[in-house]
Amino acid sequence: MDLKNEILQEIERLSVKKHQEETKSSYCPKNDPSFYSNLFWNSSSYDDVERIQLELIPVENEDQRDLFNFIRHNISSMPQCETPGRVMSVLIHDKYSKRFLGIIQxxxxxxxxxxxxxxxxxDEKKRGQLKKHIRDHSANLSICVPVQPFGFDFCGGKLLAMLAFSIELHQFYEMKYSKSLALITTTSIHGKSIQYDRLKQLKFIGYTKGYGTSHIPVSFMDKAYRFLEENYPKFNVKKQSKWQSLRFLAQQLHIDSNQLFYHGDQRGIYCGWTGSNTKEFLLKKQTDLNRDKLQSVETITEFWKERWAKQRATHLKNQNT
Known part of the structure; x- marks a missing residue:
């Protein structure tokens, strides 16, 4: 069977559930699982929560990347795929216990x-004028994963989501990309998100339509890339995003691209401004960006301890007595 027919047959069999594990299987850890477990914050005591002193550690070397990927692939239930463009990965670390609480990206x-x-x-009429400006000054919180049981016991996911609006994170981002962020977006895994619910930084605005690429396995993409490289070298597949490559593939195979992109899993969409005039800045109605909604890591952490972690710990304690 030639490569084209192989691809067409696999398109017929694409399934979110069938390929969920394969989308997460490309990572090979450098160490045994116990090595990573010993690096994770693992207390169930609120007294230990009170001692937490957070710091953000941007991923800059191979060991940090390996730890980040271990958490990403072994704790998150979200199908994994690489994102083109700007990527800033961060480890969330407790200086007091010298252990890690999660990752954001x-x-x-x-x-x-x-x-x-x-x-x-x-305004749709101004899309051409504003598209690049909006994309340059927006970012997606594509990964927000607390280690367990920290996430469940103390609403750790809410802490990590709030840290996407920290002064320190935005300073790191600006140093790396020379871009200031006005808007943060994110999506849930399924429907509305408990993790993002009731956070003042993020607002639920609707649902996705159930289209994407995260359900498409690595094995299929390898064949798709090979087919495009062999038959359409001018397309320059190495410089295209996964979405662009699949859309072009569908065009060349004369199939509806929805057949590739539809996974049927609607996800909640959340957006948050970094300042009081960021909307006007994105629309080019103002030239100076005032990111006055950002807070320090320390301020966010102390608020989370009192508002979320303490209440969650009390609730679980009452349930178990």
Missing amino acids: LTTDLLKSQFKDEFIGF
Whole structure:
């Protein structure tokens, strides 16, 4: 069977559930699982929560990347895929216990949504003028994963989501990319998100339509890339995003691209401004960006301890007595 027919047959069999594990299987840890477990914050005591002194550690070397990927692939239930463009990966570390609490990652915001356009106040007639400006000054919180049982016992995911609006994180991002961020977007795994619910930094604005690429396995993409390289070298597949490559593939195979992209899993969309005039800045109505909604890591952490971790610990204690 030639490569083209192989690809067409696999398209017929694409399934989110069938390929979920394969989308997460490309990572090979450098160490045994016990090595990583010993690096994770693992207390169930609120007294230990009170002692937490957070710091953000940008991923800059191989060991940090390995730890980040271990958490990403072994704790998160989200199918994994690489994102083109800007990527900033961060480890969340407790200086007191010298252990890690989770990971977050900001990437280029590629989300296309009518709800997002309405949230921004985007005028379709000005899309060409504003598209690059909005993309340059927006980012997607594509990964937000606490280690367990920290996440469950103390609403650790809420802490990590709030840290996407920390002064320190945005300073790291600006140093790396020379871009200041006005808007942070993110999506849930399924439906509305408990993790993002009731956070003042993020607002639920609607649902995705159930299209994407995260369900498409590595084995299929390898064949797709090989087919495009062999038959359409001018397309320059190495410089294209996964979405662009699949859309081009569908065109060449004369199939509806929805057959590739539809996974049927609607996800909640959340957006948050970094300042009081960021909407006007994104729409080029103002030239200076005032990111006055950002807070220090320390301020965010202390608020989370009192508002979320303490209440969660009390609730679980009452349930077990």
